[in-house]
Amino acid sequence: MKTLAKSRKGFTLIELIIAAAAAAILILAAGIVIVIGQTSWNETWRSVGIQRDASYGMLLMTRSIQAATDANSPSIEDGRTLYIPSQSNPSITFTYVADTNNLQCHAGGLTQTIINGKVNNLQFGVDRNLHTVTIDLSLQKDGAQAHFKSTVMMRNY
Numbered sequence: 001m002k003t004l005a006k007s008r009k010g011f012t013l014i015e016l017i018i019a020a021a022a023a024a025i026l027i028l029a030a031g032i033v034i035v036i037g038q039t040s041w042n043e044t045w046r047s048v049g050i051q052r053d054a055s056y057g058m059l060l061m062t063r064s065i066q067a068a069t070d071a072n073s074p075s076i077e078d079g080r081t082l083y084i085p086s087q088s089n090p091s092i093t094f095t096y097v098a099d100t101n102n103l104q105c106h107a108g109g110l111t112q113t114i115i116n117g118k119v120n121n122l123q124f125g126v127d128r129n130l131h132t133v134t135i136d137l138s139l140q141k142d143g144a145q146a147h148f149k150s151t152v153m154m155r156n157y
Helices: 002-007 013-066
Strands: 081-084 092-097 102-107 110-115 119-127 132-141 144-153
Touching (some): 013 092, 013 110, 013 132, 013 144, 081 119, 092 119
Antiparallel strands (some): 092 102, 102 110, 132 144
């Protein structure tokens, strides 16, 4: 019977400590990989969100300008407001509100916020001779940024 007991030898304390340390290192490494992956995912989605918002704002402004016959940027707003008059449809005004970092659209007595709290800068430049409007839009929030610049021609001048 003594030979049978000796063959059933268990783990020593040192072997258990080494196994526990190895398991802890593996779990820690897996946790670090997950945290880094999640952080990267969040940063990418913030960047995508900023670019999506900037693209949406540029699309709305571009379509309105292309359908316009005239546009102007009042000098009192330092190029931060674009007024698009219309004979048949309500006139449209795009405004950068610096206090709230919003891009707003006023049309037909209604005001709609297009981009909320992310606009870093917006400048309009109107060239009435060439019938073009230059839009320079910068967005920034939570470390993500987007900068779009475009020159749009009025098709119906």
